[in-house]
Amino acid sequence: MTTATTTSTNRVSRDFDKPLWRRVLVSREMAIVALLVIVTLYAMTTVRGFGQPITLNYLLLDVAPILLIALPMTLVMITGEIDLSVGSMVGLASVVTGASVQAGIPFEIAALLALLVGVIGGAFNGFLVTTVGLPSLAVTIGTLALFRGLAVGVLGTTAVTDFPETWTALAKAKIAGTTIPYIMVPFLILLVVFVILLHFTPFGRGVYAVGLSKDAARFSGIHVERTKFLLFVLSGLVSAFAGIYFTLRFGSARGDNATGLELQVIAAVVLGGVSVFGGRGQIYGVVAAVLLIGVLSSALRLANATSDVINVITGVLLVVSVVGASILTWLQRARRRPGRPPRVSASTAS
Template structure:
C-alpha cells in the first residue's frame, strides 16, 4: 500500500479517476435531490401520508374506498378553483368572490331550467360564460381602475351572493335529469373515485405546464416579484392579471355546475364560505400571499390534505365549528410557516458561512 493510498483511507477520501467520477456524480445527484426532499411540497406529502396513516389506525372507515370517494367529491370544486387562484396569488393579487360566483352560477343554472332551457349542455356553456363575465368585472376594477383586488373582491363577494338570492330567492331547483346528476358523480369503472377527478387532473396538468414550463409562467412570477420591473421588460401586467381573473371566474362557474349536479340542487347559498378553503389550500401549498413564489404541486397536495383531514375528523364526530377553527389555524400556519422556515434556513446558511 503506497503512502497516497494510505492517506486517502485515513482521511476518508477515494483515489482513482473512476471512484472520483462516481463521487462527483453522487454528489451532483444529492445536490439535485436535497432541495426537493427538503421542500415545503415534500413536507406536505409527508404530512398527508401521516394523516392518512393516523386516520386509518384510529378512525373507523378512513381506510375504506367509500371514504376516499367522499374525499374526492369534496376536493373537486376546491381544486377547480384553486388552480387559477394559484396563478392569481402568484401575481400578488387575490380573488375572494369565487364562492359567490359559484353560488350565483348555481342559481342561474336553476333559473334557466325553470324557464324551460332543458338542454343542459347549453345551460353549462351559458354558466361558464357568466363566470368569465363575472371574473372580467373583477379584473376590470383591479386592472382598469387600479383598485386593490382584496377590496374589490370582498365587494363582489357580497354583490354576487346578493344577486344569487335575487335570482332564485330561498327556492331550490332539484328536478334535474338523473342521468346528469348521477353521471356527474359516477365512478371510474372498477373504482369508487368519480370520473370528474380525471377532468381535474387534466386541468391541473395544463395549469402546471403553463406556470412551470412556458414564458407565461415566468412572467407571472416576475409580476409577483416586481410588477414595475416586469412591465419594463415588456410583460403586459394589466392584461395578464385581467385574464387571470376571467379564468378564475370561469373555473368557479365550472365548480358551481359540478356542485349543482352533485347535490342535485341549485340554491343561492351553495358553496357559502368555500373561498376560505380555497385560499387556505393555496397558501398551505406554499404560495406566498405576497406573490412571486409557489407552485401547483404543493397546492394539489394541500387540497388533498385538507380534504382528507376534514373528512376524517367528521368521521370522528368532530363538531363543524371545530373544523372551521382548524381550517383557520392551518391558514395562519400556511402564511407564517414558510416565512419562519425561510428565516431558519437563512440563519443556518449564515452560521455555516462563518464556521471555519
C-alpha cells in the first residue's frame, strides 16, 4: 500500500511541477489539437469537396453520437474503469423508442422511457462493479451482449420507421444561417457541464484521485464506490440520449443500430490522452481526438477509400498514440530513476 501511495504522489507532483502554460501547451492533448488542425488544413487543400459546407454538416452529424458518449466515458476511464456496453445501450434505447412509438405511445414519452432504460442499464453496470466488486471489463462485455440481445429480441429483424416528421427533421436540421446541426447545441451544453464537473468541482478532483489510487482516495474521504456508480449511470443516460438521436437521424429503430460504436468511442478517448490505467486525461483532448477521427474518415471517404482502409488508418493512429505515450513515460521514469546523482553546475562546483 505504501508503494502505491508513493507512486501516486510522485505522479501528481510531476504533473504540477511545471508552469501552467507548459502543462497546457506541451502535452499530449495539445499535440492532438495540433494534429487536428494540420490534417484539416491538408484535407481542405488536397481532397476535392472537403471544404464544402455540406461536408462539415455531415461530419458533425456522423461524430455527434461519439462526441456525446465520449464525455462520460472520459470520466469513467479516468477512474481506471471502462464501459464497453455503450454501443449496445444506444441500440437498446433506439429499440425502446421505436417499440414504444409503434405501440401508440407519444414520441416524447417514448424518449423518456428510453432515457430511463439508460439510467437502469448504467446503474446495473455500476452495481456489479462497485457493490459486487466485479471488474468493469468483464461486466460491460457481458452487458454489451445482454443489451444487444434485448434490443434484437424486442424487434427481431424488423425496423420501426414511423416517427414524427418534426423530430426527424430536427435531428438533421441546421442552425439558422450556419452549416452546424442542432445536435451540437445539446452537445455543447453537456460539454460545459462535464468540463465544470471534472475540472472545477471537488467531485472531479475525486475522479482523478480514484484513478491515481483507490486506497489513497478512500483514506482522503472520497467515496470511491459512489463516484464510480454515478459515472456508470451518467454513461448509460448519455448513451440512451445518443440512441434517441441516432434513431431520429436515420429515421429507423433497429436492434443492430450502432453496432461497434463502443470501439470508436474508446479509441477516441484513448487517442485524446486519457490513460488506460486511470488518473490522467483532459476533455478537450478527447473532443479533438473525436473530431480528428471524423475528419480523417470524411476525407478518406471523399478520396474513395474503403471502410477497411479507414479502420486500418484509425487503428494505426491509435496504436502509435498508445505506444508513443508509453515510450515517453518510460523515458521520463528513466530520467528520474532513484539513486541517480543530481547534476552539479559549474557555478555551484566553483
